[in-house]
Amino acid sequence: xxxxxxxxxxxxxxxxxxxxxxxxxxxxxxxxxxxxxxxxxxxxxxxxxxxxxxxxxxxxxxxxxxxxxxxxxxxxxxxxxxxxxxxxxxxxxxxxxxxxxxxxxxxxxxxxxxxxxxxxxxxxxxxxxxxxxxxxxxxxxxxxxxxxxxx
Amino acid sequence: xxxxxxxxxxxxxxxxxxxxxxxxxxxxxxxxxxxxxxxxxxxxxxxxxxxxxxxxxxxxxxxxxxxxxxxxxxxxxxxxxxxxxxxxxxxxxxxxxxxxxxxxxxxxxxxxxxxxxxxxxxxxxxxxxxxxxxxxxxxx
Numbered sequence: 141x142x143x144x145x146x147x148x149x150x151x152x153x154x155x156x157x158x159x160x161x162x163x164x165x166x167x168x169x170x171x172x173x174x175x176x177x178x179x180x181x182x183x184x185x186x187x188x189x190x191x192x193x194x195x196x197x198x199x200x201x202x203x204x205x206x207x208x209x210x211x212x213x214x215x216x217x218x219x220x221x222x223x224x225x226x227x228x229x230x231x232x233x234x235x236x237x238x239x240x241x242x243x244x245x246x247x248x249x250x251x252x253x254x255x256x257x258x259x260x261x262x263x264x265x266x267x268x269x270x271x272x273x274x275x276x277x278x279x280x281x282x283x284x285x286x287x288x289x290x291x
Numbered sequence: 292x293x294x295x296x297x298x299x300x301x302x303x304x305x306x307x308x309x310x311x312x313x314x315x316x317x318x319x320x321x322x323x324x325x326x327x328x329x330x331x332x333x334x335x336x337x338x339x340x341x342x343x344x345x346x347x348x349x350x351x352x353x354x355x356x357x358x359x360x361x362x363x364x365x366x367x368x369x370x371x372x373x374x375x376x377x378x379x380x381x382x383x384x385x386x387x388x389x390x391x392x393x394x395x396x397x398x399x400x401x402x403x404x405x406x407x408x409x410x411x412x413x414x415x416x417x418x419x420x421x422x423x424x425x426x427x428x429x430x431x
Contacts, residue, residue, distance in 0.1 A: 166416050166418075169418055169419060170325065170328070172419070173328050173329060173332045173419065175332070177331075178328060178331065178332070181328050184324060185321060185324045185325055185328065188320045188321045188324050189321050191320070192319070192320055192321055219365075219394075220319065222394070223319060223321075223322065223394045223415060224319055224321040224322065226394065226415065226416045227319075227321050227322050227325050227415065227416045227417075228321065228325070229416075
């Protein structure tokens with residue numbers, strides 16, 4: 141794909157991510173911190189988010205699968221996931237976490253399992269979108285262009 | 292190198308011309324990376340550790356070098372509040388300004404931290420503008 145179309149595709153794709161609520165302003169804040177002295181900053185932070193989240197999702201599955209559910213533990217994990225998703229601007233993941241914490245408070249196992257499914261869904265969605273975004277950035281740079289700045 | 296970001300380099304250079312050194316404490320790898328990135332874009336030297344225990348170890352070795360501590364509140368084993376107390380109770384460390392971060396807006400937690408000597412209490416997610424504001428006040 142030629143550079144112009146790549147850049148247009150990047151702009152459309154990024155705008156949609158924000159419009160559809162996958163990402164919020166916190167992500168933009170991270171993009172603004174990226175510069176020549178820190179050229180991979182966003183990728184590094186997001187990669188940490190992927191690693192952290194997948195570990196937490198596994199833990200959540202395990203904890204909710206017990207005979208007697210330790211809701212304090214579940215809540216602690218959800219709190220962590222909510223925190224890290226907020227820190228990178230993964231808005232939809234963060235929002236599901238908020239609902240998830242309510243289910244924990246109510247000690248509602250079914251509710252929690254539903255929330256887990258939802259948060260997992262939202263996480264994998266935003267993960268795939270971010271991976272596409274990074275791929276587009278790489279392609280643009282490889283084609284000798286610069287990544288459009290949308291802020 | 293100049294930064295294209297919001298960081299306005301307000302905190303560059305101490306009186307000895309060297310970079311100010313900030314100790315960041317957070318058990319979340321994501322938040323550690325974010326806070327380190329924000330601080331570095333303000334031209335600060337950053338050491339990021341994952342626990343209060345490690346923070347105290349580092350402070351034991353390099354206390355004269357640390358200009359500010361910024362710590363998460365909720366951490367396993369030692370909370371940011373407990374770290375704050377240990378710093379303020381130490382004759383060697385008590386002058387070091389401590390900033391607390393938390394994702395939860397709990398008024399009496401905030402009051403307790405400020406009463407214990409915290410410079411400021413920041414709500415997460417931390418933004419570059421929050422850090423700029425704190426740094427320009429704390430790191431003169």
